Amino acid sequence: MQTAESSGGSDLVIRDLHYSYDGNLPIFTGLDLQVQAGEFLAIIGPSGCGKSTLLNLLSGFASPERGRVQLRDRVIRPEDPGLGYVFQRPNLFPWLTAIENVEFGLRMSGMPAAQRRQRALHYFQLVGLAGFENYLTTRLSGGMQQRVSLARALALEPALLLMDEPFSALDAITRETMNDELLRIWDTLGQTVIFITHEIEEAIYLADRIVVLARPPAGIYRSHGNELPRPRSSQTTKTSPLFWEYKKRLIGDIAAVMRQQPVDDAELVEMGLSVATDHA
Ligand SMILES: Nc1ncnc2c1ncn2[C@@H]1O[C@H](COP(=O)(O)OP(=O)(O)OP(=O)(O)O)[C@@H](O)[C@H]1O
Ligand SMILES: [Mg+2]
Structure with missing residues (x-):
């Protein structure tokens, strides 16, 4: 090859x-x-x-x-x-809600509020967290926090x-789903x-x-x-x-x-x- x-x-x-x-x-x-x-x-x-x-x-x-x-x-x-990263540990801002964490990098890049909320929501849903947007990340499980972290990286479209x-x-089933989602996103x-x-x-x-x-x-x-x-x-x-x-x-x-x-x-x-x- x-x-x-x-x-x-x-x-x-x-x-x-x-x-x-x-x-x-x-x-x-x-x-x-x-x-x-x-x-x-x-x-x-x-x-x-x-x-x-x-x-x-x-x-x-x-x-x-x-x-x-x-x-x-x-x-x-x-x-x-052009860089997005997902660390071994979720590494989120505990004082921000889950969706605000996903929006954080977009805000730093100067994206207008409505556009960044729309982008953040898209990736938030993609990682299977719809409904948890307004939770503080300290109230989410470890696996959920890791998914917020993934959505945060993906939202930058790096x-x-x-x-x-x-x-x-993540548990084995969620992990398999996330693998497929990642391949789909990468393909796109x-x-x-x-x-x-x-x-x-x-x-x-x-x-x-x-x-x-x-x-x-x-x-x-x-x-x-x-x-x-x-x-x-x-x-x-x-x-x-x-x-x-x-x-x-x-x-x-x-x-x-x-x-x-x-x-x-x-x-x-x-x-x-x-x-x-x-x-x-
Ligand atoms: N901050 C640090 N200060 C000193 N040594 C470190 C530090 N971080 C890592 N190391 C050492 O560097 C080596 C590589 O660590 P690293 O965390 O990169 O390994 P890894 O392959 O990611 O391991 P794991 O699979 O357990 O995550 C290890 O010997 C570790 O003890
Ligand atoms: Mg390591």
Whole structure:
């Protein structure tokens, strides 16, 4: 499969990225990654390997020690209008109502009140929260808060959507619905999406390409192109032999990455790998 690395024309460029927290163990020592405009990239890797750190660097909340992160030849800043992010934790303003949270970025960008309310309501409904517009977010469940956070990012209709395990707090059914909604929105808007997940199946279901991160400071372990046809649906995609073939390959990669350090059983279970299948 042709990937961003081979095709040129990439949108997001990460070159020679170096990063460590306050002189501690380096997390990245020369990471390179290119993401094409409109590509849906999933990043997967064990807990603590640096996924959230990478997203912080991509969003401009953290700055590389060395190397560069650029979106269309410009250094990314968190306030860029073309950027939307959904963090691992919802990170909402507790003094605003749910719908006001969704409107917040639109207000900052100067969108007139009526237009931003209409836009916010559209995405609010899309994530299944109709009826909860005027709730303070502290009165919503964790999963609902995460959906507000998703609506807030989507409402910006960003060119680059950065998502850090956005659905991990949701129950399995809601998560599946959200995956389908996300694919539908992506199909309509054509953003570049970088989606971090612990779930191998979720990565395969959603992405055009799946990058497996190694333990720090190794960076990218392997990159897999995903040729499962689109549009995808649970019934056809998740039952296809190719889906299971990808799953097998990714389980192998994750197991190899985890063998770099003692394997934590709880971590394996969290990633959808039963301890019994602990690949010799
Ligand atoms: N603020 C911080 N200060 C110092 N070290 C940090 C900080 N945040 C993360 N780290 C360390 O950096 C490494 C990568 O952390 P990061 O949160 O990026 O991992 P992750 O892959 O997102 O993990 P998880 O899957 O559990 O969310 C870990 O070893 C962690 O201890
Ligand atoms: Mg994380």
